[in-house]
Amino acid sequence: MSDKQTHFGYQTVNEDEKADKVAEVFHSVAQKYDIMNDVMSAGLHRVWKHFTINTARLKKGDKVLDIAGGTGDLSRGWAKRVGKEGEVWLTDINSSMLTVGRDRLLNEGLILPVAQCDAEKLPFPDNYFNLVSVAFGLRNMTHKEAALTEMYRVLKPGGTLLVLEFSKVFKPLEPVYDLYSFKLLPLMGKLIAKDADSYQYLAESIRMHPDQETLKHMMEEVGFDQVDYHNMSAGVVALHKGVKF
Numbered sequence: 001m002s003d004k005q006t007h008f009g010y011q012t013v014n015e016d017e018k019a020d021k022v023a024e025v026f027h028s029v030a031q032k033y034d035i036m037n038d039v040m041s042a043g044l045h046r047v048w049k050h051f052t053i054n055t056a057r058l059k060k061g062d063k064v065l066d067i068a069g070g071t072g073d074l075s076r077g078w079a080k081r082v083g084k085e086g087e088v089w090l091t092d093i094n095s096s097m098l099t100v101g102r103d104r105l106l107n108e109g110l111i112l113p114v115a116q117c118d119a120e121k122l123p124f125p126d127n128y129f130n131l132v133s134v135a136f137g138l139r140n141m142t143h144k145e146a147a148l149t150e151m152y153r154v155l156k157p158g159g160t161l162l163v164l165e166f167s168k169v170f171k172p173l174e175p176v177y178d179l180y181s182f183k184l185l186p187l188m189g190k191l192i193a194k195d196a197d198s199y200q201y202l203a204e205s206i207r208m209h210p211d212q213e214t215l216k217h218m219m220e221e222v223g224f225d226q227v228d229y230h231n232m233s234a235g236v237v238a239l240h241k242g243v244k245f
């Protein structure tokens, strides 16, 4: 057992425990994940994802890896962009999320390769993908540098990483955002997903996640070039982009 500590929301836990605790959250919320996303963001997560998909400069035939892809929103967007001649992998560490995602895409007539894997140990070759995406996933990973290093490794030279994640909200909005996050979110989680704790974790994990500039530096540290970010909804989320040269 590792003697290193990390955080799970506001709790301090052993590094070895975090992945299991995160797994519990997503096994618990998987069936209600999509409806909860719409309710708690008032549909805004669709706008954030739409912007992300439009930011990528993909061509027909490109290869894309969607990490922590969950119920498949970005994978669907990528598949439309790269066409039948392209390759889009929907991946996630959590079987419940992946099953919901795979079934949902199948119901829409999209047959994509699906793999259950940990972002920190990707089962893909070096220099393979034109684009790697991770939406609302990095926050949950225990060793973020290791995951970013893996994302870098599997990208082709010239390939792009897009990280869509909750970030640091603009200062004047903090009080109202805190009220929303710590009072309303767990209540909505309790009423809709029958799970207040997972949404309490969501609020806490957002506060513990590196802010815009810190994540930018982390991406640069693992080797990404031209790293930049775009705030959306007053910094509630940020889209970070980096290129592998």
Ligand SMILES: C[S@@+](CC[C@H](N)C(=O)[O-])C[C@H]1O[C@@H](n2cnc3c(N)ncnc32)[C@H](O)[C@@H]1O
Binding pocket: 022, 026, 067, 068, 069, 070, 071, 072, 073, 091, 092, 093, 094, 097, 117, 118, 119, 120, 134, 135, 136, 137, 138, 140, 141, 142
């Ligand atoms: C909030 S969901 C995001 C799902 C989807 N990308 C979206 O934007 O709707 C976070 C996902 O990260 C996944 N995840 C957490 N840790 C992971 C890891 N180490 N490797 C891969 N996926 C992970 C969870 O299983 C979960 O499905």
